[in-house]
Amino acid sequence: MRLQLSPEMEAFRDEMRTFFTTQVPAEIRDTLAARRHLSREQYVQAQRILNAAGLAVPHWPVEWGGRDWTPLQRHVWREEMQLANVPEPLAFNTSMIGPVIAAFGNQEQKERFLARTANLDIWWCQGFSEPDAGSDLASLRTTAVRDGDDWVVNGQKTWTTLGQHADWIFCLVRTDPTAEKKQRGISMLVFPMDSPGVTLRPIQLIDGGHEVNEVFFEDVRVPAENLVGEENRGWDYAKFLLGNERVGIARVGATKKLISQAKQHAREITVDGTPLSQDPRLTARIAELENELVALELTALRVVANSADGKPHPASSVLKLRGSELQQAATELIVDIAGPLSLASFADGGSEVPDWARVATPEYLNYRKVSIYGGSNEVQRTIIAGTILGL
Amino acid sequence: MRLQLSPEMEAFRDEMRTFFTTQVPAEIRDTLAARRHLSREQYVQAQRILNAAGLAVPHWPVEWGGRDWTPLQRHVWREEMQLANVPEPLAFNTSMIGPVIAAFGNQEQKERFLARTANLDIWWCQGFSEPDAGSDLASLRTTAVRDGDDWVVNGQKTWTTLGQHADWIFCLVRTDPTAEKKQRGISMLVFPMDSPGVTLRPIQLIDGGHEVNEVFFEDVRVPAENLVGEENRGWDYAKFLLGNERVGIARVGATKKLISQAKQHAREITVDGTPLSQDPRLTARIAELENELVALELTALRVVANSADGKPHPASSVLKLRGSELQQAATELIVDIAGPLSLASFADGGSEVPDWARVATPEYLNYRKVSIYGGSNEVQRTIIAGTILGL
């Protein structure tokens, strides 16, 4: 048991920090720091810079660009990336479909997709959720019927994040409606978003932004070779993929960044001539939040340190649950620091309200999603109660 | 809509305040204020003083000592009693069995019991809960089998509060084990605690105190005339009685008293020479608690004001739930003010720790019960969700 990073890990951390803060364009990092939306081009540019340095898909098999890092190295890599305001490699590519293809795809699929997926030459989106399924993912209704060499896909997906930027979609479809359990009879198909019969409808969120979509499929023909892995095994791949999704979902680095910004903002607001940063109630609130965040980071490190054998540590389910709560608490903190200035959400030129105060509430409202998506906090509690406590 | 009390109500309040603070012996009120246990004699003495003045059972039928007060008068009566540290008339007598006998008993039972019940000549205890029933009261197993002119009772009750002081018990017993619904087939019997076959076992609570008991019945013979109301209608009487139990359960006056004591105690503790009463975190905590308490009191007043027609206001279910939470929060506040002094729980002579700090934690631990008994907070949420929100 030892607290300090080894000299090698210290050096690794410095290397990451230096890379992220010098090799990724300031404009991109400033946009993220200002909590403004990145353009498609900015995402692509950032990921290609990382990929060129071998930093986009370190957790993939070495053969496909992975680095064979320890869990701790991956943790440090992710933390430093978040602290440096570097956009993370697109999760749909690097944490979801990439690992699935690497693990379950055939050789042809690996060669066809993996390098382009790592480099964001293909932008992937996810076709899992459906309007009538919600947390009950397995009750999906989108069907794929075999017709000659094609699958014919009909149905609807929703909550497809950044689908408007996507080139390809990976999709769970029902291929055997007669299967006894609903989890059986599901397969995973991949196909281009510009396939005939695919239409996309943007969903506006309460912050006014457009980041999720509905996707409709009407007789979309998908070549049989686009089936990933085995027919009717899609649910297994989805579980594998959603397990990956939970990695790094604590987002400790990102929340740290928010808190450090909050401290800075509090110095800019004065109350009767005194900076808000000296208000005891505010500092107490920050201290509590920071302490929770330290506890979460340490728990993430414990999980990392104890899961080198590949089995997830039981406490890993805590990460998503508390991580989302702390992200939300940090965005709420910034709204409260902005106070009345938080009303100036969509101010533009001619306003004296600082940018951070303008985006504060839209971001806060938007962040209500983080306890809902990727396995809602109710799902996380169900997992903890069932799997860990045996209830 | 009018905030002020009418001149008549102001006068009524003054009358109550004067009575409680001058007619009930200071020794009894001081014991309650110090949050020490009262003796049986003190309970009896206090109730007889109230009864002599017509203040023990104002909510009973006028014929049996009631006063025909408005709900607001009853509210003021109870509040002033709590604020004056006057022990409330024994709930088992005045809120439970008394009203049941008055409503459902026969004339002979009324004459036999009511006056003595009001005057605490009979001390009643409650035989409802059973070890295997818990919140599922209706699954009780204690049986009463008819044998000639007697019922023969066998079984066990638990959580019988102050049973060690009791002369008589009112008891739910299963008289028809074949009834289709478990709520049917239950009757209410009353009998002396010194009946042959009744034994009492004290249950020690975590504060070290003895206030609840197990009661065992072994072939206890109860004359048929001791059946209250009709055979197999006992569940209806229990529901009627438990409805009464919720009246005044918010205990706003008692919690107010705790908070005012907390403020006083905080002046007695110094931190680096400054009284704790000037600590901003503490005052903020008191302010929040006080505000919740004001909101609860106002809700109680709203319920009172809108339930003059006898139908309980939907918001009344809030009173028990939040009332218990605030009582608990107030006891916790006092423990925290005591700080390290809260460890001196069972100090006696030779200690310099003030009495209030000694009793603080035992009281806090004891008060964990208030969100459990009388319909746990889980039961209250079930009622709100089901009855009010239709869930």
Add this chain to the structure above:
Amino acid sequence: MDFQYDSEQNDLREAVRGLLQRAYGDPEVRRRTVAADPGFDEKTWARLAEMGVLGLPFAEEDGGMGAGPIEVGIVAEEMGRVIAPEPFVESVVLAGGLVAAVGTAAQRQAVLGPLSEGATVLAFAHAEPGTRWSTTARGVTATEDGGTWRLTGVKEPVLHGARADVLVVSAAVDGGTALYLVRGDAEGLTRTGYPTHDGTRAANVTLAGTPAELLGELSGEGGGTAVADRSADVERAQALARIAYGNEAVGAMDTALTTTAEYLRTRKQFGVTLNRFQALTFRAADMYVSLELARSTALWASMVADAGGDVVAAADRARLQTSRAGRHIGKEAIQLHGGIGVTAEYSVGHYTSRLTAIDHVLGDGDWAADRLAARVDGYPTVDPLGAPYTRAD
């Protein structure tokens, strides 16, 4: 003590509810309305005027209805129920309330008459960038030159500041904070409006030697030569607005809870409706508890105002309670809905947005708690039916 509405008050509620249901019963109409400037529906504003709502708290001789805080609370609650975007609290209760409290008879008639008739919109330009929730002005100063007052400085965010026909502007003067009337078309006045997250409109209001009319009489000896400090009037008017917002928040929370309960009753997951999941129904029950406690406090604060009690202290209590309740209910309403709760196409997120806005206009819960905390050591117990909340009469 009497918590019952009288029949006139019930009639008022029914009338306002009917009007607003017709206007915004379909949430999509509200969404369309706030999407375009001025962020509310001028026709609905006119109808509210016809019903007497816009003159509700003003004296009849000033063109108003002579009603009181209870009636104001009823209207505000009904506005909240459909999150109607018309600036009732901002224009009538706050800006109008200041004119009613401070203005000369001539000013009251000149300003409040047209406001009551729905012919004008008022705004109170008081907030200043870089600070928060004050009763005084610092960033705008007033100077007198040859009988004309001129204001210079910046106010922001000013709710409905770009649309307003008349602005009530606070400004620093020797001896404190004074109030001024500034016409929307005054010279040297630049207004840049924008939408807020909840669909309201706010503005940067920049004054550069802008001519203004002092609100109220001069004070001091000899007929009055000194400008009176109006910060206590600002405090009081803001308190009344906080109470009205409290009632508005109660209306919004009520709908958020009702909508959530309805969703739990009808939405199916894992083959059953969501109300079969006890963890969810218990959370809905906790929302109900928050709502009813907040309702009691908001109602009580209106009654304190009606009784002539300490409206500032009562408003702090209402602010604290509705702030905590609004956050609790706003967050849980979204969470219990799941994904649909964060979409603009569904109504519940807009309620959360509005509750969040209300929570930051005139002081949040922490702010109110700190004000209350500063006084707790000064009294043993709170009696909501006694001093300082009821005036001896």
Add this chain to the structure above:
Amino acid sequence: MDFQYDSEQNDLREAVRGLLQRAYGDPEVRRRTVAADPGFDEKTWARLAEMGVLGLPFAEEDGGMGAGPIEVGIVAEEMGRVIAPEPFVESVVLAGGLVAAVGTAAQRQAVLGPLSEGATVLAFAHAEPGTRWSTTARGVTATEDGGTWRLTGVKEPVLHGARADVLVVSAAVDGGTALYLVRGDAEGLTRTGYPTHDGTRAANVTLAGTPAELLGELSGEGGGTAVADRSADVERAQALARIAYGNEAVGAMDTALTTTAEYLRTRKQFGVTLNRFQALTFRAADMYVSLELARSTALWASMVADAGGDVVAAADRARLQTSRAGRHIGKEAIQLHGGIGVTAEYSVGHYTSRLTAIDHVLGDGDWAADRLAARVDGYPTVDPLGAPYTRAD
């Protein structure tokens, strides 16, 4: 960085767990033990000594084992798991820790040897009635007269103060707070012991010109004539004790949660076991979250101590986290049990009682949060693996 226990540490845990399971595996034994003075089992104390536990953190030349904070944390956690009443933290970590940190070589050997052997019990007499959680002494003063120090004043509550063979007493002197050794049979020493709510023992310790031995060397020029201020040593020893208590609390919370989960799995209500009620299982899940976060923090704080980092700051973090978690878990464990949870006959309430005691001995969560709050504006982000928690080496 490495969060794994090594094999020796695992062996230590197994050994201590085995010993304590044999002693207190049956909660009734603990209940009987704390019912009679001295509130713990002298035989178990002796067995802990035999195992080397009571000398764990002391240097070998002082009679100890030369182990570190990680090992101390392991023992404390195991004590907490069965809420063993032996004064490990109070006597070994806190009082013994002070002697180890401040005492002369002769004092260390004289005091720590017998302590490690289980022959004596130590207590730190520092708290004073009417104040809280200080690093300095005010109510007891020390004066020197003819080469003999004499102490006068009152210490209370002193945990295990009546049973202790040797008391480490803090006292005010010119220039600060000094520490003294006082023998249990010293003249002018009056000790009145009593049980605390969790079954521990505490005492009023009244000193009236009681002879005492200065702990540590004199400082200052010329071989030392001045009494050194030891408040920084007190701060540091208390910090180490807070960390040990944090680990003890984790052990207690773990059992409280396990017991609760077991109860939910087996107790039937309304015809089904309680784990069919989602509102209850979700609350158990939240307890698990609190537990694991507290565990991480307590473990980390031990590692900070082991690494020679800022142990005071780390202890504040552990204190805050375990305070919040202890209250949450302690309350919920009782509530989820229902009535049986508040009885002395069932174990879970005793865990809540012990967690409440731990929470008030050396500073509660609010106290720790305020100390952390005073510093938050001084750094941008916390790095638990960096300064000031790890020393560059």
